[in-house]
Amino acid sequence: QKEVEQDPGPLSVPEGAIVSLNCTYSNSAFQYFMWYRQYSRKGPELLMYTYSSGNKEDGRFTAQVDKSSKYISLFIRDSQPSDSATYLCAMSSNTGNQFYFGTGTSLTVIP
Amino acid sequence: DTEVTQTPKHLVMGMTNKKSLKCEQHMGHRAMYWYKQKAKKPPELMFVYSYEKLSINESVPSRFSPECPNSSLLNLHLHALQPEDSALYLCASSPNKGGGYNEQFFGPGTRLTVL
Numbered sequence: 001q002k003e004v005e006q007d008p009g010p011l012s013v014p015e016g017a018i019v020s021l022n023c024t025y026s027n028s029a030f031q032y033f034m035w036y037r038q039y040s041r042k043g044p045e046l047l048m049y050t051y052s053s054g055n056k057e058d059g060r061f062t063a064q065v066d067k068s069s070k071y072i073s074l075f076i077r078d079s080q081p082s083d084s085a086t087y088l089c090a091m092s093s094n095t096g097n098q099f100y101f102g103t104g105t106s107l108t109v110i111p
Numbered sequence: 112d113t114e115v116t117q118t119p120k121h122l123v124m125g126m127t128n129k130k131s132l133k134c135e136q137h138m139g140h141r142a143m144y145w146y147k148q149k150a151k152k153p154p155e156l157m158f159v160y161s162y163e164k165l166s167i168n169e170s171v172p173s174r175f176s177p178e179c180p181n182s183s184l185l186n187l188h189l190h191a192l193q194p195e196d197s198a199l200y201l202c203a204s205s206p207n208k209g210g211g212y213n214e215q216f217f218g219p220g221t222r223l224t225v226l
Contacts, residue, residue, distance in 0.1 A: 098212075099212045
């Protein structure tokens with residue numbers, strides 16, 4: 001079983017839709033949870049960073065962490081064509097030496 | 112300044128060449144990383160420097176040699192590469208808060224082609 005599972009998509013939605021991206025994990029030691037956005041041929045950009053369980057909102061983006069279910073989500077409201085990219089979840093533990101990416105979900109927002 | 116810079120943006124090299132990739136950050140981060148990324152795959156960790164000391168080497172072939180001259184700079188020296196080493200090479204840095212390698216900020220990458 002992989003440490004982090006992420007649906008690779010591809011996901012295609014109309015402009016203005018709400019997008020839900022998800023990852024599951026198996027290691028209960030993970031405490032830090034991140035979402036990255038990566039445009040084609042560019043480096044990943046850190047979108048959201050959360051510690052432990054709960055919700056965090058930043059503009060159109062909301063990150064949710066449910067440690068009891070080992071499940072994290074990223075919601076994008078009012079999606080825009082500029083949101084078209086690959087979204088990678090990532091997570092790490094307190095003790096270092098463990099940092100795992102999901103496989104990434106490719107998102108296309110159609111005008 | 113929340114930026115990680117990498118040079119060069121593109122590099123084409125032959126299998127007998129020696130070249131270096133450079134990475135710089137001025138965020139005061141004490142952990143720096145090299146990743147390799149192939150198309151449609153997530154980044155794969157190669158090396159981690161923590162407080163300028165190599166702390167992780169993910170069984171990377173010796174034709175890749177990292178160097179951390181100071182807390183802001185990270186180099187990756189390349190020698191006798193193979194065509195399958197062609198990829199996007201990403202540098203990242205993180206504050207190293209809480210003892211973990213979380214909250215990593217990535218540079219734009221160097222696209223390497225080995226002929």
